[in-house]
Amino acid sequence: MLEVRNLRKVYGEEPGGYVALEGISIDIAAGEFLCLLGPSGCGKSTLLNILAGFEEVSAGSVMFDGRPVKGADRDRMMFFQDAGSALLPWLTVEENVRFALRARRVPRSQWDDIITRYLSMVDLNNHRTKFPAELSGGMRQRLQIARALAVEPRVLLMDEPFAALDAMIRRRMHAILTDIWQRSGQTIVFVTHDIAEAIALADRIAIMSVGPCSSFMKIMDVKGARPRDMGDPASSAMFAEIERLLTPEIRRSEERLG
Ligand SMILES: Nc1ncnc2c1ncn2[C@@H]1O[C@H](COP(=O)(O)OP(=O)(O)OP(=O)(O)O)[C@@H](O)[C@H]1O
Ligand SMILES: [Mg+2]
Structure with missing residues (x-):
């Protein structure tokens, strides 16, 4: 339903601008729950804003139902931030x-x-x-x-909606969101920097590298029935794998931030 092809996003003038995203491609199926996961500043909100039509791409394309996304499409997509x-x-x-x-x-x-x-x-x-x-x-x-x-x-775009909540309420929100999503068949793209949250919620997790030129390091299928418990062997193995991928990225991001 959503097709992202070779997306590039530069803030400012080229050359010399900041290349936030480079070579991002993904197909998001109707009814899918996709999490975008990555360290602070990697470009998660930028990508979500592009999907929403709030930001323009510098190169590449975003198609929704086979047509290019141009401007915010409030009848089909809903943006949800800092609840x-x-x-x-x-x-x-x-x-x-x-x-x-x-x-x-x-x-x-x-x-x-x-x-x-x-x-x-x-x-x-x-x-x-x-x-x-x-x-x-x-x-x-x-x-x-x-x-x-x-x-x-048809598409719900959520940018770290539960980041400010304490762990217990967040778990409850996860259960509610999962329940509504399963009943409604809506497509959800959910941004988080919390590995456990991504594993709890997603069908797939797209893991982003640190910028500049952030792209998907890996897109992983999450298996196992919901609700998922981090104590499950499959979930904890996945947590460890994602952590292995992200730890060097987070270190790089900290170095970049000084
Ligand atoms: N309007 C803008 N002008 C210039 N640079 C920008 C702009 N918006 C974002 N950036 C830069 O693009 C990069 C990606 O920002 P973005 O907000 O998408 O990251 P993020 O992954 O959502 O981070 P966080 O987890 O902290 O919310 C950052 O380096 C940021 O400084
Ligand atoms: Mg953000």
Whole structure:
């Protein structure tokens, strides 16, 4: 569904600009859960922003359903970043979801069903008339996930959405996201620098090298039924393999940052 071919991204003028990405190619299938994994500054957000149509490519192409991605395509792709900041504080829980449905022109006759379905999935159906300020941090996050998914975008692009959460809430978010993804058949591209998070969630993990000229070092299939436990032999072996790949990269990145 998404085809990335030989993508290159340079910030600034060439020559002399910063080559963030070089020679990135991948096909992302409908319904797939892909994680982009790599050290800080390797270009994960850059790549996600290009998929979203927020950033232009310097060379190569990105195709969605066989057509080039040009500009943000808000009806088909949804961008989701730093959960906790994007709720509308003057609207209640259900109004926040309704607002998103209206903005995406979902037919009004479907609103009630969709709102109930998605709020139930994240256990917020009993809190529909509360305002964001009356919710806990974890509840606000769940509301954001429900709202992002309720518009049923074909592709959900997530940039380290759970990075700020503590480990227990993050695990719960993983379970909720996995559940909704399995039921909805949506395609998810999820950025993280957390190896365990990538293994817990993904069908495939694309591991990125440190920039400049970051590219995919390896694209790995993740096997094993969900929920995946890092204690499983397969998961812990994969963790070790990714760590072996990334450790020298992280060292290089630290040297580069001084
Ligand atoms: N607008 C910009 N102008 C110039 N350089 C940029 C710009 N945006 C990003 N960069 C550079 O491109 C590289 C990749 O940045 P990007 O934000 O994509 O990394 P990242 O992998 O998302 O990092 P993090 O894990 O810290 O979020 C970095 O070296 C960054 O400094
Ligand atoms: Mg980033």
